[in-house]
Amino acid sequence: MIDEKSKTSRFIVLFLLGNFLFSYPVMTLFNTKVVFLGIPIFFFFMFSAWLVLIGLVIICAESNPQIHLDKSKSTEDRIDP
Numbered sequence: 001m002i003d004e005k006s007k008t009s010r011f012i013v014l015f016l017l018g019n020f021l022f023s024y025p026v027m028t029l030f031n032t033k034v035v036f037l038g039i040p041i042f043f044f045f046m047f048s049a050w051l052v053l054i055g056l057v058i059i060c061a062e063s064n065p066q067i068h069l070d071k072s073k074s075t076e077d078r079i080d081p
Helices: 004-021 024-029 041-062 071-077
Strands: none
Touching: 004 041, 024 041
């Protein structure tokens, strides 16, 4: 599957995505008096972005990195009868 370096890279990308979504310029785009499903669009954006980020972190954290073994070492260490 993915190795530990790739998993770390995914967490860094999620951190940068969170910083982008909750930065001042992006949040001011949604600071209007528009209402969506009875909720102001600003709060709907904040909580939905937060929920998506938590879901992505859970998906990234639950994926198990596969350990790659060098087959040449494993066959040399084995003793044949």
